[in-house]
Amino acid sequence: MTWRILAVLALAWALGFALFMLSLGKPLDPGIRTDAIVVPTGGAGRIPRGIALLQAGAAKRMLITGTDPSVRPIELAVEHSAPPALFRCCIDLGHEAVDTRSNADETAAWVRARGYKSVRLVTADWHVPRAKLELGNALGGEIEIEGDGVRTNPRFTMLLREYHKYLVRRAALLFGLGNG
16 A cells, blocks of 8 residues: 555656646746846846846846845946946845745845836746745735746756755645745
8 A cells, every 4th residue: 555655656746847847937038028027146147138138128127136245236237248327227136135035035025115016037947936936925926927937958956956945845835834
């Protein structure tokens, strides 16, 4: 009997992993407009994609969440070959977040303070499911979230680790643990 339970659990895990792989974020059409763009730090290509989308008019404003407190906007402008005026007018740096969950909390406060109703979440393709889960939880389901995945080439072990983080967080939220 025990082996049957283990077999069912293994099958559920494998099917869940397949669904997770299908849910990995893909780049959104730049023509899709949202009120804001949010870019969590931590991966190559995220900030340049956010800047390009902002310059293309995909949103009014952008938050780069999880920025080191010592980083100044002009440094990011120079690093990413962006006009400093774009940072002065339209890009905010969040300095409070240290992980995906605190990125979501920092973003939720920023979104609510500005009254935005829609957000484009620009992050690594493998990170989109969990980042959307966390942000949706922090926002309470009242804001539309569009996942915009920056293409990466993750290792299989990294995908497994992210899947397990996603499962743990999904279970915690399901049982009311770790809210707020």
